[in-house]
Amino acid sequence: MNFGQQKGNIELAMTSKDIEKLEQADQIMFDLNNSHNPKEDILKVGQLLKEAGILQNATNDLNTIVDVYNQNVHDEIKKAIRKRMAATVKLNLKAIEPYLSDDDDTIAEFVNECLDDFKKYGQIVLRFNDKKATWKTEKSTEDFQQLFHEIDERRHNIHNKCIGDIRALNNIISKDSNKKSMFATWDDSNIKEVTKIPRSDIGNAILELYLEELMQKITDRK
Numbered sequence: 001m002n003f004g005q006q007k008g009n010i011e012l013a014m015t016s017k018d019i020e021k022l023e024q025a026d027q028i029m030f031d032l033n034n035s036h037n038p039k040e041d042i043l044k045v046g047q048l049l050k051e052a053g054i055l056q057n058a059t060n061d062l063n064t065i066v067d068v069y070n071q072n073v074h075d076e077i078k079k080a081i082r083k084r085m086a087a088t089v090k091l092n093l094k095a096i097e098p099y100l101s102d103d104d105d106t107i108a109e110f111v112n113e114c115l116d117d118f119k120k121y122g123q124i125v126l127r128f129n130d131k132k133a134t135w136k137t138e139k140s141t142e143d144f145q146q147l148f149h150e151i152d153e154r155r156h157n158i159h160n161k162c163i164g165d166i167r168a169l170n171n172i173i174s175k176d177s178n179k180k181s182m183f184a185t186w187d188d189s190n191i192k193e194v195t196k197i198p199r200s201d202i203g204n205a206i207l208e209l210y211l212e213e214l215m216q217k218i219t220d221r222k
Contacts, residue, residue: 016138018052019130022072025049026123029069030214038221045069066218073126077211080125085198087186089205091118093213095183096169107172114165115213121158122210125203128155159199162206167194 025048028041035041039062046065049055055068102108131151135144169183184194184205191197 013137014053014130014134016131016134019127019134021048021052022054022130023123023127025052025069026073026126029218030119030123031217032221033217035221042066042221070215070218073211073214076126076130077207079129080207081204082200084204085201087188087191087197087201089184089186089194089197089201091166091184091205091209092181093209095173095179095181099172111169111172114162114169117158117161117165118206118209119213121155121162121203121206122214124151124155124158125207126210159203159206163195163199163202166202170194 025045028035028045028048032038032041042062042065043060046055046059046068049065049068049072050058054072055065059065096111096114099107099111102111128151132148135147139147166184173179173182186194186197186201188197194202
């Protein structure tokens with residue numbers, strides 16, 4: 001089912017303003033389980049989706065808004081996932097959940113910071129391709145190059161930080177006598193260290209983790 005706004009069979013081009021609205025929706029939905037009024041926030045998302053041309057008609061049906069948003073995010077993640085280079089990496093949230101409330105405040109704080117880094121990476125990459133395509137049509141060559149350089153540098157830096165986070169989380173778990181499973185695992189036994197895995201393979205895993213966490217937060221809204 002195509003929930004997007006269309007003219008004939010040609011989907012209308014997205015603008016920078018549209019993407020800003022979608023980024024607002026992303027933030028609201030990711031923080032939904034901390035909301036004091038989830039119903040009101042989902043309705044805000046519905047309005048943002050309508051203004052961005054993703055939702056055809058205004059609606060107060062929360063399930064419709066959530067379904068449309070979820071479909072959009074799944075479509076964008078699918079476009080962002082890169083071809084597997086060397087390994088399929090899996091990140092296991094349950095492996096680090098015990099450390100979120102660790103007796104050692106330093107560990108608990110670090111694990112929460114890691115989750116925030118994964119969120120930042122996911123949200124940058126989620127709308128990255130749309131921004132690139134939109135800027136190409138809206139901006140001068142010079143402005144496009146400047147804007148693209150800035151967002152690409154942000155993506156690169158947070159990607160680097162996430163790789164360090166994943167390595168550190170595995171190290172924390174490996175020193176825990178009560179450990180049950182590692183945070184990061186991969187299917188190539190020849191690769192002994194996460195830093196040896198191609199960046200794009202790790203990026204794919206972070207995107208899948210972001211999607212998993214986002215969908216869980218939306219499911220838990222009730």
